[in-house]
Amino acid sequence: MKLVKHIANLGYGSRKQVQMMFREGRITDADGEVLYADDKVEPQVIRIDGEPLDPPPGLTLMLHKPAGFTCSTKDVGRLIYDLLPPRFRDRSPVLSSVGRLDRDTSGLLLLTDDGALLHRIVSPKSALDKVYEAELAQDLRGDEAATFASGTLMLESEDKPLLPAELEVLGPRRARLVLHEGRYHQVRRMFAAVGNHVQALHRSRIGGLELGALEPGQWRMLDAGDLERLFGQRG
Structure with a gap:
């Protein structure tokens, strides 16, 4: 791939804008030598305004x-x-x-x-766990962990029960929840199903x-x- 097209695809500008960057001497190699649009060099040696080029697709x-x-x-x-x-x-x-x-x-x-x-x-198929910490509007009742782990909890407007999920109590109104699936607004809807409301939600881990x-x-x-x-x- 030609340098102009490659750099444009990385979001640095249109092809016309990238060509102008070459003419202005803003694109160099790692040693500071000015590059030209028709040069054949590896992307990892390219510098734009002295900064390394962003990674190629696969970022x-x-x-x-x-x-x-x-x-x-x-x-x-x-x-x-x-x-x-x-x-x-x-x-x-x-x-x-x-x-x-x-x-x-x-x-x-x-x-x-x-x-x-x-x-x-x-x-x-990847079955990547997702871990959330929730702050709740009301105190936990004490039966939420068993309900979430049962594999029978149904969310409103759905006809398939949730997979079992693990709940760890962190405080009267704080809990950590490990999910094994990802449904729309799942954590918020789970707590709504047991009569509570999520005031703040934070995801700390995926897989x-x-x-x-x-x-x-x-x-x-x-x-x-x-x-x-x-x-x-x-x-």
Whole structure:
């Protein structure tokens, strides 16, 4: 692939804009030597304004999504893409969120431009656990863990019971919940089914991958080791 097309596909600008970047001398190699649009070099040596070129397609990253941001490219208001370099929104193929966290839910969100990886993560066959911490409007009654673990709980407007889920009590109005499936607004609807209301919700883990020390709004790229942990043993 020609350099102009490759750089444009990474979201740095249109092909015309990238050609202008070459003419302005903004694109160099690792030693600072100016590159030209018809040069043949490996992407890993390219620098734009002195910074390494973004990874090629196959980019996957972890974002600590704050509450108040929407997993969309088009909705009004604050979007998760506002937390990322602007060019990430313009990559081709597109960088998509892997599933969604609703606007009022914070925590671990994955994004990737690898369609096969995205489908593998969300596929029920992968059986990736998802761990949430919930703050509730009312005190726990004490029977919620047994109800959620029963495998018989039905959500409103659905005709298939939920898979068993594990609940750990963290306080009178705080709980950790481990899910083995992903239905629409599942945690909120589960607590609604037992007469409670989720006031704040946070996702801390998907599969074997934990949010770790990332602060709200921070992100980092994932490597092969991270993906191995994602699909690896879960505790």
